[in-house]
Amino acid sequence: MLRGAPSLAAALVLIGGLAGAVAAPAPALADPRPCLFACWTRSRTEPPPDPIRQALAAAIAQPDDARADSEAVSEQTREAIHRGTVVPAADTVFLRHRGITPALEATAVRRFQAVALAQSATQGLEMLAPLRTHADPLVRYRAHLETARLLFRTAGGRPTPAADEALARALREPLPSPDLRADAMFLTGYAAVRRRAPQRAVEAFRQALQADPAYQNAARWAIAAQAMWLDQEIGRTLGATRCQAALEDLLATVRHLGSLVQNANHFRDMVRDLQTLPALTGQAGQFVKGYLALLAADQGAARAAFAQVGEGRSALSVPCTRVLAAHAGMATRALAAEGERRP
Amino acid sequence: MRDQTQSDAVLVDVITNLLGVFILVTMISLLVTQAARITPVPDEPHEAAPFEERPQKMFPSFSLYIWVGADGIVTLPLAAIAQALLDAPDTLKGEIGGVHYELDDTQRLERLGLTAQADRLRVDWSAYRLTLTVDPARVAAGTGADPGRVPADASPDAVVEAVLRDLPADTALTVFVDPAGFERFGPLHAALSDRRVCFRWRVFSMTEGVTLSRAARNFIRDTARRC
Secondary structure, three states: OOOHHHHHHHHHHHHHHHHHHHHOOHHHHHOOOOOOHHHHHHHHHOOOOOHHHHHHHHHHHOHHHHHOOOOOOOHHHHHHHHHOOEOOOOOOHHHHEOOOOOOOOHHHHHHHHHHHHOOOHHHHHHHHHHHHHOOOHHHHHHHHHHHHHHHHHHOOOOOOHHHHHHHHHHHHOOOOOHHHHHHHHHHHHHHHHHOOOHHHHHHHHHHHHHHOOOOHHHHHHHHHHHHHHHHHOHHHOOOHHHHHHHHHHHHHHHHHHHHHOOOHHHHHHHHHHHHOOHHHOOHHHHHHHHHHHHHOOOHHHHHHHHHHHOOOOOOOOHHHHHHHHHHHHHHHHHHHHHHHHOO | OHHHHHHHHHHHHHHHHHHHHHHHHHHHHHHHHHHHHHOOOOOOOOOOEEEOOOOOOOOOOEEEEEEEOOOOEEEOOHHHHHHHHHHOOOOOEEEEOOEEEEEOOHHHHHHHHHHOOOOOOOOOOOOEEEEEEEOHHHHHHOOOOOOOOEOOOOOHHHHHHHHHHOOOOOEEEEEEEOHHHHHHHHHHHHHHHHOOOOEEEEEOOOOOOEEEEEOHHHHOHHHHHHO
């Protein structure tokens, strides 16, 4: 008897655990606690808060408020964007933020201006040569950055070994503030996306946005990279909890972008551009398309995208597929209810 | 008694005149002060229209600019202008092949960036404003020095051939049309469209000029749309 008691208890615990794993609704999967029988019964009555469910509900009810709801963008930055002293769409940190460009001798400034006027990569690269060996590391950094940008331009946006080398040199320069590296980090991430290396891209975009949260292109391409990473790499092996966390991160990046594009019409146009990206064709990509459409107040497009999430053969792990399907179903039902409420 | 009355009248006259002069001087000085306060310093007698483009792509292609006038077509020698500005860093203006160019100095860029909030120009090292005007007489005479010049009497197909001959793969075509050059541009537009050449065009007077720039405002959509 005494010897049999522990094995019976273990069996009960095992059955309880299995029941919890099979019968628990998808949002409960986000709960990191070991879910035994008691935990399962409690979760049936008090479901833990699910950030994805909350984000979807907010986007359906108040798209404009939900779009601007990002902790990553400070109130101060939002006001500066509104006033026009921060320009998130600008292509270098020196144009995005007013007054951060330090003084430089006139001949070097003229050389940078001539490079900007150059009519071919060959002409621009030749003009940049003396600046790449300038005494000031910030000037050298900028010269390497412009070298990479010219090489991207002439190659139609494709990364090349020469551009990689220029970016590596740029990132080796000792800068007065590490935040000035945002553009080099972004280009590194962009090259990784084009080479279908989403993990490297996600990390580079994270660093670019950490350095400059008002960097619109970095937020835009971070969405593509995160969706690609989830669909093509980590999503194939992730368990439910980590898949849910990755999806929450992805939706947070979408809201980050929404905070930077304050005009609703501009955001709608950007969503249309984003929806054509090949990176958003997997299941996570479709889910993001649905969320983007919700924030752009385009419920028809959102319904279509969420319907695509469950269709076709999934490349994702079974738990990850379930997490996505559960949330897409939830959004579809909420949209249907909203449609009935507002005919 | 009469003398007394006369001297009083003279005194009153003098005082009245003095008072009048005093009022006049006060009014003039007030007007001058106010005028100095409200009149802007007329530092820019003429502003060329800006050609601003919202970068649709992160890595836009390079551009070949041609200007269609009533008497001919000019290829803007921007590469030569960039080189000339680099070779003579102390100069801001010059002329190449009938195309006059003038670069804004840094002080003016800073003034625009700091004082004109609506302009929202950032003074980055690479920021610039370059104004270009074309001398129509030089175009008509065909005495320009730039090698890309298209013959004034060339047919539209010959113009397209000449323009596309040396157009690199990474370079797109931008056409500026002088209001007097529409008759010439019509057939050229058709010839370019027939050849499926990607190009964009805007109307700018050759004599009033056009301003090319790189600035933060180029990335603000509302500003770019206005142009």
